[in-house]
Amino acid sequence: MSQPTPLFTDEFAEFPLKRALAQVVKRREKGSKVVGVYCSYAPVELIWAMGGVPAVLCAFSNAPIAKAEETLPANLCPLIKSSFGFIELKTCPFFELTDAVAGETTCDGKKKMFELIEQHRPLYVMDLPQCPTNDGAVEYWKHSIAGFKNFLEATFHTTITDSALEESIKESNRKNALVEEIFIFGAEKPAVITWQEMYAVATYAMVSNGSEAIAKLREIIAILTERCDKGIIVSRENAKRVLITGSPVGGDVLKVLKIVDEEGAAIVGLDNCTGLKPYLGKIEEGSGDPLLAIAKRYLKIPCACMTPNTGRTSTLRKQVALLHPDLVLDLVLQSCHTYNVEAAKMESYIRNTLETNYLKVVTDFSTQDLGQLKTRIGAALEMG
Amino acid sequence: MAVPGSSTGVFIKLAGIDIGSRSIEFVLMHGESYDIIERFRAETSIDLAAQLRMIKETYRWDALVSTGYGRLLSQKVLGGETVTEIKAYTTSAHHFYKDIDTVLDLGGQDTKALAINRHNGHLVRFEMNDKCSAGTGKFFEMMAATLSLDLNELVVAALKGNNSFAINSTCTVFAESEVISLLTSGISVEDIARAVHESLLTKLVSLLSKIMRSDTTSLLFVGGGAKNRALVTLLSNALDKKIIVPEYPDFFGAYGAALLSGTYPHRSKEIV
Numbered sequence: 001m002s003q004p005t006p007l008f009t010d011e012f013a014e015f016p017l018k019r020a021l022a023q024v025v026k027r028r029e030k031g032s033k034v035v036g037v038y039c040s041y042a043p044v045e046l047i048w049a050m051g052g053v054p055a056v057l058c059a060f061s062n063a064p065i066a067k068a069e070e071t072l073p074a075n076l077c078p079l080i081k082s083s084f085g086f087i088e089l090k091t092c093p094f095f096e097l098t099d100a101v102a103g104e105t106t107c108d109g110k111k112k113m114f115e116l117i118e119q120h121r122p123l124y125v126m127d128l129p130q131c132p133t134n135d136g137a138v139e140y141w142k143h144s145i146a147g148f149k150n151f152l153e154a155t156f157h158t159t160i161t162d163s164a165l166e167e168s169i170k171e172s173n174r175k176n177a178l179v180e181e182i183f184i185f186g187a188e189k190p191a192v193i194t195w196q197e198m199y200a201v202a203t204y205a206m207v208s209n210g211s212e213a214i215a216k217l218r219e220i221i222a223i224l225t226e227r228c229d230k231g232i233i234v235s236r237e238n239a240k241r242v243l244i245t246g247s248p249v250g251g252d253v254l255k256v257l258k259i260v261d262e263e264g265a266a267i268v269g270l271d272n273c274t275g276l277k278p279y280l281g282k283i284e285e286g287s288g289d290p291l292l293a294i295a296k297r298y299l300k301i302p303c304a305c306m307t308p309n310t311g312r313t314s315t316l317r318k319q320v321a322l323l324h325p326d327l328v329l330d331l332v333l334q335s336c337h338t339y340n341v342e343a344a345k346m347e348s349y350i351r352n353t354l355e356t357n358y359l360k361v362v363t364d365f366s367t368q369d370l371g372q373l374k375t376r377i378g379a380a381l382e383m384g
Numbered sequence: 385m386a387v388p389g390s391s392t393g394v395f396i397k398l399a400g401i402d403i404g405s406r407s408i409e410f411v412l413m414h415g416e417s418y419d420i421i422e423r424f425r426a427e428t429s430i431d432l433a434a435q436l437r438m439i440k441e442t443y444r445w446d447a448l449v450s451t452g453y454g455r456l457l458s459q460k461v462l463g464g465e466t467v468t469e470i471k472a473y474t475t476s477a478h479h480f481y482k483d484i485d486t487v488l489d490l491g492g493q494d495t496k497a498l499a500i501n502r503h504n505g506h507l508v509r510f511e512m513n514d515k516c517s518a519g520t521g522k523f524f525e526m527m528a529a530t531l532s533l534d535l536n537e538l539v540v541a542a543l544k545g546n547n548s549f550a551i552n553s554t555c556t557v558f559a560e561s562e563v564i565s566l567l568t569s570g571i572s573v574e575d576i577a578r579a580v581h582e583s584l585l586t587k588l589v590s591l592l593s594k595i596m597r598s599d600t601t602s603l604l605f606v607g608g609g610a611k612n613r614a615l616v617t618l619l620s621n622a623l624d625k626k627i628i629v630p631e632y633p634d635f636f637g638a639y640g641a642a643l644l645s646g647t648y649p650h651r652s653k654e655i656v
């Protein structure tokens with residue numbers, strides 16, 4: 001079997017976050033303002049439209065959690081603790097680069113954490129309606145996004161025009177479609193793309209745009225097409241296939257994905273916010289009301305904070321039909337109540353309707369549960 | 385059932401080893417009849433590798449599979465392949481009890497509930513306790529120590545005690561402080577021992593309710609915890625099911641591993 005051509009040939013081969021950081025630094029050096037964001041609901045088109053660059057501030061390292069627990073309760077989501085701890089220690093390279101920060105009321109822990117960091121940076125918290133199908137939800141969300149636009153304009157003494165927004169929407173659509181095209185390679189049997197590569201693409205695309213990003217993503221598609229044509233595979237022939245869903249992942253919680261690797265299975269899809277989720281769904285172009293078009297698309301993101309979250313099941317149905325996983329692994333971060341509770345519905349839907357094996361694991365960024373995780377994941381992969 | 389293996393009179397020896405957090409069980413099995421030839425049990429020591437080397441020097445086998453938390457270290461020392469305890473229990477439960485579709489394993493640091501398809505022996509689903517030790521054998525050990533009893537004395541005390549109150553803490557450490565304050569308030573050791581059992585029972589019932597079929601009439605109880613007579617009685621009453629406890633419940637992981645080491649018909653796993 002010939003060695004697959006790497007998707008990225010820069011010095012960040014094993015370090016997708018460092019690559020993202022370098023992208024942000026490069027933009028900043030060219031004069032772009034850096035706006036920190038905490039979740040997929042952040043309408044990054046506004047940041048791009050003003051010539052800025054978004055930086056994702058969600059952290060996945062266990063290291064700063066002890067510091068965070070001096071202030072925050074221990075039984076909080078590790079993502080919130082890690083992000084906050086980094087800011088307290090002033091060791092989050094992304095946060096240190098930011099000129100302003102956007103928060104979203106996605107989860108209760110984050111929303112209150114924002115109050116504790118507001119003295120560090122100009123901060124705007126967007127109120128996200130959580131019953132997305134209720135009357136007025138889209139209009140209200142548009143109102144929140146308009147508030148964010150006003151905040152950016154006032155903070156950076158700039159004007160974000162409708163035509164700049166329209167252009168930004170087109171760029172996002174182009175980029176997102178290419179990311180989706182890359183993730184579709186997950187359908188190949190045996191696998192031609194690894195989860196590390198999918199994660200690297202998702203991380204890169206979040207902080208990249210314009211012709212550079214489009215060219216890079218097209219190059220990646222060409223490499224993956226070549227792998228298919230030449231039969232270059234990245235998993236064993238009959239490896240069990242796993243689709244990851246649930247809370248965002250990265251850094252130390254990649255331990256779960258590494259265990260799947262150790263068990264000889266192939267992860268063929270990342271359905272979460274650090275995977276494909278933020279790239280799905282087109283924003284209407286040339287609508288005449290770009291903020292409304294943006295609001296409509298973002299409110300369709302199938303996060304467990306929404307009720308009802310019907311988009312989650314329809315997305316999983318499509319993903320399962322495309323990727324043919326043997327196992328859907330629902331990775332829930334400790335104290336992520338919405339994903340944890342929603343898991344009951346997901347388990348029933350995935351087992352009974354999609355007739356696919358399902359395993360939920362609740363974990364944090366520590367290594368304390370490696371043995372248990374290995375047993376659970378190993379046993380789920382031994383089945384069927 | 386077709387019996388695999390040779391028919392020349394020279395039989396192969398299958399070995400299974402289950403390395404748990406509290407104890408090691410090792411078994412040698414006849415490769416054709418699957419009769420048990422040898423059982424060996426020891427407390428898991430800090431120097432697990434030395435214990436494994438001792439086993440390697442003492443016993444001879446033709447095929448071996450390791451299971452339990454120490455399975456990877458065991459594989460390094462003893463060779464062979466590895467399976468999870470869940471696969472091992474599923475295999476041994478179906479081999480020895482064909483009509484069983486529900487298995488409960490109460491181990492030192494894990495509690496597992498398994499649903500098995502009784503027609504083909506495949507695992508349908510499983511549930512495990514959360515990563516804390518509240519629903520495990522370790523919980524009993526801690527509670528017994530708090531009451532200055534050994535495990536047998538705790539069981540005997542519980543059989544005499546009344547179900548008069550509940551221990552509310554779900555964490556072993558917090559439950560310990562709760563037990564201490566109960567002791568200082570003059571409640572009898574017997575009633576506290578009973579409450580300790582009731583507390584664990586609640587967790588076991590909750591775990592089992594996630595996987596148990598409505599038409600299940602009996603379940604197989606294995607692991608070290610199945611030796612606890614008080615718990616078996618309480619569980620049987622709580623579930624209104626027959627509880628089957630085999631003669632050596634703590635050996636079921638090792639039995640399953642040994643069965644999987646041979647050309648056992650249910651060895652469906654493509655071992656990684």
